[in-house]
Amino acid sequence: MRVGRALAMALxxxxxxxxxxxxxxxxxxxxxxxxxxxxxGKAKAVRADLSSARxxxxxxxxxxxxxxxxxxxxxxxxxxxxxxxPTAKADDFDRHMAINLRAPMLLSQALARQLPDGQTGVxxxxxxxxxxxxxxxxxxxxxxxVGLQGLTKLLAQAFAPRLRVAGIAxxxxxxxxxxxxARFAEQHADNPLxxxxxxxxxxxxxxxxxxxxxxTGDTLIVDSGEHLTGRPRDVAFDRKGKA
Numbered sequence: 001m002r003v004g005r006a007l008a009m010a011l012x013x014x015x016x017x018x019x020x021x022x023x024x025x026x027x028x029x030x031x032x033x034x035x036x037x038x039x040x041g042k043a044k045a046v047r048a049d050l051s052s053a054r055x056x057x058x059x060x061x062x063x064x065x066x067x068x069x070x071x072x073x074x075x076x077x078x079x080x081x082x083x084x085x086p087t088a089k090a091d092d093f094d095r096h097m098a099i100n101l102r103a104p105m106l107l108s109q110a111l112a113r114q115l116p117d118g119q120t121g122v123x124x125x126x127x128x129x130x131x132x133x134x135x136x137x138x139x140x141x142x143x144x145x146v147g148l149q150g151l152t153k154l155l156a157q158a159f160a161p162r163l164r165v166a167g168i169a170x171x172x173x174x175x176x177x178x179x180x181x182a183r184f185a186e187q188h189a190d191n192p193l194x195x196x197x198x199x200x201x202x203x204x205x206x207x208x209x210x211x212x213x214x215x216t217g218d219t220l221i222v223d224s225g226e227h228l229t230g231r232p233r234d235v236a237f238d239r240k241g242k243a
Contacts, residue, residue, distance in 0.1 A: 003126070003173065004076045005032045006199035007206055011072070012041030014207070019063045019070075020045045021077060050077055050103035051095055060110035071121040072210065073111045075104040075148075078126065082236075083139050093140045100144035101151065108155055112163055120162055124209055125152050127169040127219055130234070132227035137234035149219065156217030164216035168205045171197045171223025172235045179236055187235055192225030 004020075009032070012018045018036060020043055022029035029045040036043040046062055048055040063070055079099045083092055108123050115121055128145045130138075149167060156165040171191065175184045188196030205220045221227055226235070 002028075003170070003199055003202055006203055007074055007076060008032055008043070009036060009039075010203040010206065011074075012036040012043055013039065014210075016072060017068045018043040019066075019068075021050075021059065022047055023049050023077075051098045053098070053102065053106060056103040056106045057110060060107060060114060064114050069116070069119070070111055070114060071119065073107055073121075073123045074126070074206070075107060075124070076126040077103070078141075079144075080138065080141050082137065083141075085136055085139050088139045093143075096140040096144040097147070100141070101147040104148060105151055105155075108151075108159075108163075108165070112159055115162060120164070122210055123155065123159075123163060123165040124206060125149075125165070125167045127152070127167045129169045129171045129221055129223040129227045131169060132221060133229070133231055135231055135233055137237065152219065153217050160216065164209075164213070166209045166216055167219035168202060168209070169219050169221045169223065169227075170202055171221075171226035173197045173199060173202065190229075190235075191223065192228055195224050197222055197224055197226075 033043040
């Protein structure tokens, strides 16, 4: 199960009316909505291209227009494309920043604007354990997540006390880059705890943040200690730097 789907299903099970954002994955979003409704929850699919500032700014309004008061935003949509310092291109840099950093900022602003007086809310940003164990693979993706981590802290300061803002930094959860099934199985448990992170672990982290009214401005690292290993390369590659 993909991370976004798992988080959406969990929120619906906890009583939230869930808006499932999608761009190209229309069929998958509609299936998630259908599964939520079949399980007794409430959900709608909403489309937006988050690389467009205009569409990102309008997304919260599209949801609010359905008559649902929004109190929770989970920024999990992310572009993840391999590049490295010697060959990173301006277009890839701009697109990573637009989707992974600018869109969460615009969505967070929009959520804050529509929050009624006296109502509190929560913003949760999906980060990456790479931030605590930097390596130069996936350069512009990593830069966008460094920015998102900073945005998490800044918005937590700016929006308190009405909005809490926190992050979740997963370790290797699903296949990354060009990993084969065999390589993924080997690396999934290549961490201090010798157990791979699952989407259920990320659901638990999300629920902890939502249910803990004093948690804000910080990030839960959910990676079985992967950030302690000092990897010189991204986990998608072996120690010789080959996929």
